[in-house]
Amino acid sequence: MSEQRVYFFGGGKAEGNATMKVLLGGKGANLAEMTSLGVPVPAGFTIGTKVCDEYNKSKGKWPKGLAEEIDKNLAKLEKAMGAKLGDPNQPLLVSVRSGAAVSMPGMMDTVLNLGLNDDVIEGIIKKTGNPRFAYDIYRRFIDMFGDVVMGCSHEYFEEVIHAAKEKAGVELDNKLSANQLKDVVDKYKAVYKKHVGELFPQDGKLQLTHAINAVFGSWNIARAVKYRQLNNITGYSEPPSTSRRWSSATWAPTAAQASASPAIRAPARKNSTASS
Secondary structure: OOOOHHEEEEEEEEEEOOOOOHHHHHHHHHOOOOOOOOOOOOEEEEHHHHHHHHHOOOOOOOOHEEEEEEEEHHHHHHHOOOOOOOOOOOOEEEEEEEOOOOOOOOOOEEEEEEEHHHHHHHHHHHHHHHHHHHHHHHHOOOOOOOHHHOOOHHHHHHHHHHHHHHOOOOHHHOOOOOOHHHHHHHHHHHHHHHHHHHOOOOOOHHHHHHHHHHHHHHHOOHHHHHHHHHHHHOOOOOOOOOOOOOOOEOOOEEEEEEEEEOOOOOOOOOHHOOOO
């Protein structure tokens, strides 16, 4: 029997509990516990901390069987949420977060709203009647995905939005119209292609794969490494049961925890600036 690496939570049941922080990370373990207690937590799944260790030791390669296990749990997530990744009529949006056995607040990467693409945005516009809202969340997602996941600096996107505001004669992002934000989205995609070297991905599963890699890879980014050095957090091993949070002990790397983003809610129509 192959080793389990992915642990599902949702529908009042969870493959884990609060005692499993070394395996699931603090966030994953607590979400599993809350799910079992009946707290209305959006469904999701956690890729165990050991996979992060395997990923980094193998220079970015996934262990055998992980892709199939993720696909299986993604299907369970779609069923639990009654939504599907990439479906414009009932889109599933996913957040991918990190969770180490010992808290490392803000040190590692997070990606929100995975699953947004051109078709999903058109579906959101039909659902909400608010194109300005749709294009605004899309341009924010392209910026976050490009910067956090693919290494395309946020500054490049910031130059585009700044130029758009100057052209429109406004100071704030929320004063740009729907059409102006649609133009920003197109220009963000051009920035992404220029600096990443490929088109912005429309496949939600590909977005998810890249995001998981980014979260695992962020175990070794400068701020995370420095934080562990300052707090004597090292390596991958079982922490002594008597260790306190800031003791000089060894702790497991991060887990990657993917869960359904909250339902999309557009601002009230009366506040919309969806003009031509």
